[in-house]
Amino acid sequence: MKRDQLLNKLAITVAVCFTLISSSCISLKKTELIQPLTIADYSQEFVNSQRDAYKINYGDNLYLKVYSSDVKTSKFFRSDFPELMNDSYIYLNSYKVDEEGYVQYSFIDKVMVKGLTIEEAQNAIQGAVEEYFEDVTVQIKLVNFRISILGEVQSPGSYSIDREQITILQAVSMAGGLKDFAMADDVTLVRKSANGSIVKKLDLTDSKILESEYLFLLPDDVIYIKPRPSKTYAFEKFPYGLVAGVISIALSIYAITK
Missing domain, CATH: 1.10.287 (Helix Hairpins)
Known part of the structure; x- marks a missing residue:
C-alpha cells in the first residue's frame, strides 16, 4: 500500500x-511573422497603396551637399572638406523646411520642397543650383527620419533611417528580430498626427499586414512589442x-x- x-x-x-x-513553452505560431491564411496565400501578391516614398513636410531637416569636378565650385560649396558623416554632423549641416514648405540653400532662391519625395526635391534643388554652376551634383538626405522600436526585440532603441521608406518588418529586422516571448500578434504603433498621436494595434503574424496603410513607417514612429504573460516562466528563470x-x-x- x-x-x-x-x-x-x-x-x-x-x-x-x-x-x-x-x-x-511558446508555440511558433505565436511568433512567426506574416503567416499565410491559406495555402494559396503562399503565392499571393499583396498590393499596398501606401508604398510611395515619404513626402517632405514643413519642419523637416534636409542635409544638402553639392559636389563638382570643378575645383573652384567644390571650394565654394566646401565639398572638398573632409566630412564627419555622423548624425550630429549631418544635423548641424542641415536646412529646415519652413512653414510655407520652402528650403533656403546658400545664395540660391528658396525652393518649394513640401509634398516632394527626396528624389524630387533633389532634382528641384539641383535645377536651381545649375542656374549658377555647371557640372554639379546635389545630394539630399532627410535628417529627421528616425524611428524607435521598444520591447521584445533583440536591440531596442532609436534608429536613423538612411532611405526614403522602410516597413515595420524591416524595422524589426534592424532591431535584431523578435525575442521568443514577443507578442507579434499585438504590436503597438504610435504615430504623430495633426492633433497629437495615433495609436494603432497591428498583427505582424497576419499576412494582410502587407496591405496595411501602416506597413510603411513615417519619421518619429514608435513601435512597441510587448511580452507575453507567460514570460514569467521564461526559459532562463x-x-x-x-x-x-x-x-x-x-x-x-x-x-x-x-
Whole structure:
C-alpha cells in the first residue's frame, strides 16, 4: 500500500513538472511573422497603396551637399572638406523646411520642397543650383527620419533611417528580430498626427499586414512589442535543473520498487 501511495505521489509530481514545462513553452505560431491564411496565400501578391516614398513636410531637416569636378565650385560649396558623416554632423549641416514648405540653400532662391519625395526635391534643388554652376551634383538626405522600436526585440532603441521608406518588418529586422516571448500578434504603433498621436494595434503574424496603410513607417514612429504573460516562466528563470532532478529521482525509485 505504501509503495502504491509513493508511486502515486511521484506520478503527480512528474505530471506537475511536465505541466509547468509545457506552460513555459511558446508555440511558433505565436511568433512567426506574416503567416499565410491559406495555402494559396503562399503565392499571393499583396498590393499596398501606401508604398510611395515619404513626402517632405514643413519642419523637416534636409542635409544638402553639392559636389563638382570643378575645383573652384567644390571650394565654394566646401565639398572638398573632409566630412564627419555622423548624425550630429549631418544635423548641424542641415536646412529646415519652413512653414510655407520652402528650403533656403546658400545664395540660391528658396525652393518649394513640401509634398516632394527626396528624389524630387533633389532634382528641384539641383535645377536651381545649375542656374549658377555647371557640372554639379546635389545630394539630399532627410535628417529627421528616425524611428524607435521598444520591447521584445533583440536591440531596442532609436534608429536613423538612411532611405526614403522602410516597413515595420524591416524595422524589426534592424532591431535584431523578435525575442521568443514577443507578442507579434499585438504590436503597438504610435504615430504623430495633426492633433497629437495615433495609436494603432497591428498583427505582424497576419499576412494582410502587407496591405496595411501602416506597413510603411513615417519619421518619429514608435513601435512597441510587448511580452507575453507567460514570460514569467521564461526559459532562463525556470528551474529546469530541479525539475530534471525530481524526474530522475522518481524514475530511480520506481526502478527500485518495481
